[in-house]
Every structure is written in C-alpha cells, then in structure tokens.
Amino acid sequence: MSDTAPFSTDEMMTVAAARELTDGKVCFVGIGLPSTAANLARRLHAPDLVLIYESGAIGAKPRTLPLSIGDGELADTADSVVSVPEIFNYWLQGGRIDLGMLGAAQVDRHANLNTTVIGPYEQPKVRLPGAGGAPEIAGSCGEVIIVLRQSTRTFVDRLDFVTTVGFGDGPGHRERLGLRGRGPSLVVTDLGLLRPDPVTCELTLTEVHPGVGVDEVVQRTGWPLAVSPQLRTTAPPTHEELAWLRRLEAERGTRA
Amino acid sequence: MAELLDLGRAIAELVHDGDCVALEGFTHLIPFAAAHEIIRQRRRDLTLVRLTPDLIYDQMIGMGCASKLVFSWGGNPGVGSLHRLRDAVEHDWPAPLEVDEHSHAGLTNRYVAGAARIPFAVLRAYVGTGLEEVSSTIATITCPFTGERLTAVPAINPDVGIIHAQQADRRGNVQLWGLIGVQKEVVLASARSLVTVEEVVDELTLRPGGVVLPSWAVSAVALVPGGCHPSYAAGYSERDNGFYTAWEPISRDRAAFSSWMDQHVLAAGR
Incomplete structure (x- = not known):
C-alpha cells in the first residue's frame, strides 16, 4: 500500500523545503512558506531546529503558525528576544546562522533574486515589497534555500533588478564580492528542485515533483534549463507530512 | 523632561509640514493612533522613514502626507501588497512618492x-x-x-521619532518590552520624540528584556490605550491578524480606501 494521498503543488513545495531543514540547524525564517516549512520540520524530523525571526525572536517555538514575523507567539516562545540591530549585526552578520530561506518575484540562472521592481527602477510597472532582510541573509547565512513558483515570469533570463546576490555572474563572483556564506544550495518550486552546478553555479534541475514532466519545467524556465543526467522524482508528501502541514495551515495566526 | 500631553497637542507641537518623521515598531507596538492624528492634522510633504511601511504608512501615503519614503520592506505581512504605497509609486496617486530602498x-x-x-x-x-x-x-x-x-x-536623524510603548510613569519615564525592534535607536536618533503609551502608572516595574527610556530622553508622552491597533502591545493586546487580512480589499481600491479612512480616521476628529 502506498503512503500517499492527493496533495496540492503548494503542499509539495512546503514539504520539499521542510525536508531540507536538518535537525539542529540554526535557521533564519521569513514569513509565509519558509516559516511554514520550518515549523513543519520542527513537528517532524527536526525538533531541535533553531528558528530565528528578524523581529528579534531567537529560538522561537510557535505552537501555531504566525501570520507575521512579529506575532506575539514568537516572542512568547523564544529562547531570547533581542533588538533588530542585534539580530542583524550580531547574529546574522556575525555568521551565527546556518541557513536562510528566501522567496522572490524573479530568479535568474545564477540564483540572483529580484524583490524590488518589475520594469525600470524609477518608473516601475510593479513596485515589489523590496529588499527586507534578503541581501544580507543571502550574503551571511551558511547556505540559502530559495522557494518560489516556477514560470517564465519568475524564472527569467535577466532580472529587472538585482536585489539579492546568489552567485552573481557565476563562479568566483561571491568570493570577489567578499560574501561569506556559501550562497544558494537549493531552489524549491512547484515543479521540482534545482541545485547550482558545482562548477558553473548554474541552476540545474535535479528533481521533478510527482506527475511533472521535464518538458514542462523547461518550458516554464526563461533560459535554456540545464537538466541533471541523474534526474530523480521527488518523493510525494507522506500522510504524516500532509496531516501536520494541514493542521498548521488551519491554525495559522491563532493563539494556542 | 518628557511632557505628558494629549495626542492632538503632541502632534501639533512636534510634527510640521516637510519634516522627516519615523514612526517605528517592528510588527509589535506600531503607533497607529499617532499616524491617524498626523493624517487628521493634514501634515504634508513628510519624509517617512520606517523599516516596514506596513499598514500605517499605507494609510499615511494614501492620505497624501508623504513626498518621500525611506524603507526596507513594504508589504502587508503574510497577506500581500501595500496597495496605497504601490499606487503612489506606480501611478503618483494621490501624489508622487520618491523612494529610497534599503535592506x-x-x-x-x-x-x-x-x-x-x-x-x-x-x-x-x-x-x-x-x-x-x-x-x-x-x-x-x-x-x-x-x-x-x-x-x-x-546616519539617519529624523526631525521626529514616534513609538508606542506599554507604560510611562507620571514623570514621563517610558518602558516597553516584548519585541523591541529599533524603538530605542529611533528615539535617540531623532531631534524630537513622542511616545504614546497604553497606560500611565505611578511607578515603573522593570521587566526582563524591557527597554526603559528616561523622561529626559523623550520630548513628549501621550496616553493612548489601544494606540497601536491593529498591531499589538505585549501584555495588553493581541495582533489583530484579521484586520491585516481585511485591509487587502479596502486598500486595493482608491474609493474604498478613502471612504474607510473618512469613516474610521477623519470622522474621529469631527
């Protein structure tokens, strides 16, 4: 008997991201899917995952999913609550965070991100939320996981604006810029998983989610997509993963 | 020494057209009531500074208070866009808005x-x-x-820094606790400062992790219980997450926004 049930593409994304969060890691958590994935991992295989929210909550153990990064539940359950200058200067810049998770409106083949504008900076077609913590999370965390839905609008040949550096122009660029973290290690999308090629730093499709064809992923990428010769299929969400995820989602923004 | 003033007088005395103003509070303790008073007193041409513009600056921008925004993340957390901020940048409504984006x-x-x-x-x-x-x-x-x-x-040195805190004592000493954000830095960076508080007490009881701003470091204190709604004050209120979600359709439409502001903010001054 198979251990699977019907699931949505968003659920697959969240579960795939959660599986990458190994127990004991110190994780800088943004709101939305990253926070959901991190809290799902804590319920499953990573009870000692350390969650750091940029609002100042270190070691937060929320009983329900927060709606914002500053919900009271985060401060109330944290090991320590510190100021925003301290979070960014001592903890993030200080190199104390293993892993950051970021979303974006656009990503390019070298995993650089745009969250600033669609169109020209001065006269944007769409004004996006902006940088937030992303440039320094990507610069200073040990590694970065990027999560976004895949389409030719989001996976673009050229970013409208570089808000956050992944691998810049390619091999060696992070080192030349003096960025201390290793950079993006994984991109999780609704179609599959992409990882930077160890030599070229170019995002390469390494896994497709169940029921997704390689052609579809290629078509939904705005550059000629590299596909790993060892392409695999992501394991579908288990009953346990889905049950916890749905429970977390249902209780989002409420207080236990 | 901080003067204990009513909110209307504090804003009238401290905030002037053309000022650089920072209303801070990182998700927690956002000074909405002070922003609403600035809107009611029809301040114009402000440079607004804030890490996360949030609904508070969406409202001030939509009501025409600002000509410039210095910020780092302008979204409705967990919900979506700040539509009034976007409309100002994308379509100059109700006025053009210059932006300086930081992290x-x-x-x-x-x-x-x-x-x-x-x-x-x-x-x-x-x-x-x-x-x-x-x-x-x-x-x-x-x-x-x-x-x-x-x-x-x-360095950024606003003309006025405005924060919300849980308590002040009668001499104007202020204490805030929970997520403390950049509130201390903003008050100390600003030429003038206003702290709205949930409660005025006879004597402050020091809290673990609390920040105390002595009276002589603050210009004015105003008693405004609930003055950070729909944000929250730890120990006094919960974040009104439902309001943040409900803001999405209100803010998306210019007429719906103007009508909401008229009914819920401007009417309070009539």
Whole structure:
C-alpha cells in the first residue's frame, strides 16, 4: 500500500523545503512558506531546529503558525528576544546562522533574486515589497534555500533588478564580492528542485515533483534549463507530512 | 523632561509640514493612533522613514502626507501588497512618492549611527546588488585597519521619532518590552520624540528584556490605550491578524480606501 494521498503543488513545495531543514540547524525564517516549512520540520524530523525571526525572536517555538514575523507567539516562545540591530549585526552578520530561506518575484540562472521592481527602477510597472532582510541573509547565512513558483515570469533570463546576490555572474563572483556564506544550495518550486552546478553555479534541475514532466519545467524556465543526467522524482508528501502541514495551515495566526 | 500631553497637542507641537518623521515598531507596538492624528492634522510633504511601511504608512501615503519614503520592506505581512504605497509609486496617486530602498540591515544601522550621533555606520551589506547603484545613501568604504572593502550608510536623524510603548510613569519615564525592534535607536536618533503609551502608572516595574527610556530622553508622552491597533502591545493586546487580512480589499481600491479612512480616521476628529 502506498503512503500517499492527493496533495496540492503548494503542499509539495512546503514539504520539499521542510525536508531540507536538518535537525539542529540554526535557521533564519521569513514569513509565509519558509516559516511554514520550518515549523513543519520542527513537528517532524527536526525538533531541535533553531528558528530565528528578524523581529528579534531567537529560538522561537510557535505552537501555531504566525501570520507575521512579529506575532506575539514568537516572542512568547523564544529562547531570547533581542533588538533588530542585534539580530542583524550580531547574529546574522556575525555568521551565527546556518541557513536562510528566501522567496522572490524573479530568479535568474545564477540564483540572483529580484524583490524590488518589475520594469525600470524609477518608473516601475510593479513596485515589489523590496529588499527586507534578503541581501544580507543571502550574503551571511551558511547556505540559502530559495522557494518560489516556477514560470517564465519568475524564472527569467535577466532580472529587472538585482536585489539579492546568489552567485552573481557565476563562479568566483561571491568570493570577489567578499560574501561569506556559501550562497544558494537549493531552489524549491512547484515543479521540482534545482541545485547550482558545482562548477558553473548554474541552476540545474535535479528533481521533478510527482506527475511533472521535464518538458514542462523547461518550458516554464526563461533560459535554456540545464537538466541533471541523474534526474530523480521527488518523493510525494507522506500522510504524516500532509496531516501536520494541514493542521498548521488551519491554525495559522491563532493563539494556542 | 518628557511632557505628558494629549495626542492632538503632541502632534501639533512636534510634527510640521516637510519634516522627516519615523514612526517605528517592528510588527509589535506600531503607533497607529499617532499616524491617524498626523493624517487628521493634514501634515504634508513628510519624509517617512520606517523599516516596514506596513499598514500605517499605507494609510499615511494614501492620505497624501508623504513626498518621500525611506524603507526596507513594504508589504502587508503574510497577506500581500501595500496597495496605497504601490499606487503612489506606480501611478503618483494621490501624489508622487520618491523612494529610497534599503535592506533591513542597512536601514537599521542608519538608525544606530543616528542614535550614536556619528555620520555613518559600517556593515557587510549590499555588495553586488542594484541597490548600491540606485541609492545615494549606500557607499563603499575601505577599512583603515585591514584594507577590507565594506559598506557605509549615512546616519539617519529624523526631525521626529514616534513609538508606542506599554507604560510611562507620571514623570514621563517610558518602558516597553516584548519585541523591541529599533524603538530605542529611533528615539535617540531623532531631534524630537513622542511616545504614546497604553497606560500611565505611578511607578515603573522593570521587566526582563524591557527597554526603559528616561523622561529626559523623550520630548513628549501621550496616553493612548489601544494606540497601536491593529498591531499589538505585549501584555495588553493581541495582533489583530484579521484586520491585516481585511485591509487587502479596502486598500486595493482608491474609493474604498478613502471612504474607510473618512469613516474610521477623519470622522474621529469631527
């Protein structure tokens, strides 16, 4: 008997991201899917995952999913609550965070991100939320996981604006810029998983989610997509993963 | 010494047209009531500074208070866009809005330098990004000791810093606790400051992790219970997450927004 049930593409994304969060890691958590994935991992295989929210909550153990990064539940359950200058200067810049998770409106083949504008900076077609913590999370965390839905609008040949550096122009660029973290290690999308090629730093499709064809992923990428010769299929969400995820989602923004 | 004033008088005395104003509070303790009073007193041409513009600046921008925004993340957390901010940048409605985008780390350090009254702060940030190309407030600096290339951002010293706190005592000493954000830095960086509080008590009881701002470091204190709704004050209220969700359709439409502001903010002054 198979251990699977019907699931949505968003659920697959969240579960795939959660599986990458190994127990004991110190994780800088943004709101939305990253926070959901991190809290799902804590319920499953990573009870000692350390969650750091940029609002100042270190070691937060929320009983329900927060709606914002500053919900009271985060401060109330944290090991320590510190100021925003301290979070960014001592903890993030200080190199104390293993892993950051970021979303974006656009990503390019070298995993650089745009969250600033669609169109020209001065006269944007769409004004996006902006940088937030992303440039320094990507610069200073040990590694970065990027999560976004895949389409030719989001996976673009050229970013409208570089808000956050992944691998810049390619091999060696992070080192030349003096960025201390290793950079993006994984991109999780609704179609599959992409990882930077160890030599070229170019995002390469390494896994497709169940029921997704390689052609579809290629078509939904705005550059000629590299596909790993060892392409695999992501394991579908288990009953346990889905049950916890749905429970977390249902209780989002409420207080236990 | 901080004067205990009513909110209307505090805003009238402290906030002037053309001022640079920072209303801070990182998700927690956002001083909405003070913003509403600024809107009611029809201040114009303000430079608004804030890490996360949030609904508070969406409302001020939509009501025409601002000509410039210095910020680092302008969304409705967990919900979506700030539609009034977007409409101002994308379509100049109700007025053009100049923006200076920073990262949280950069803008935070601009407050830190401001509080320390030094001209700039140094950090590892922005390298390789488009932000350092488009912003005149991001520059490269060489460490005089190691030769390492780092980033400098200028101090920000607002004319007025406004925060919300849980308590003040009758002499105007202030205490806030929970997520303390950049509130201390903003008050110390600003030429004038206003703290709205949930409660005035005879004597402050020090809280673990609490921040105390002595009366002599604050210009004015105003008693405004609930003055941070739909944000929250730990120990007094919960974040009204339902309001943040409900703001999405209200803010999306110019007429719905104007009508909501008229009914819920302007009417309170009539």
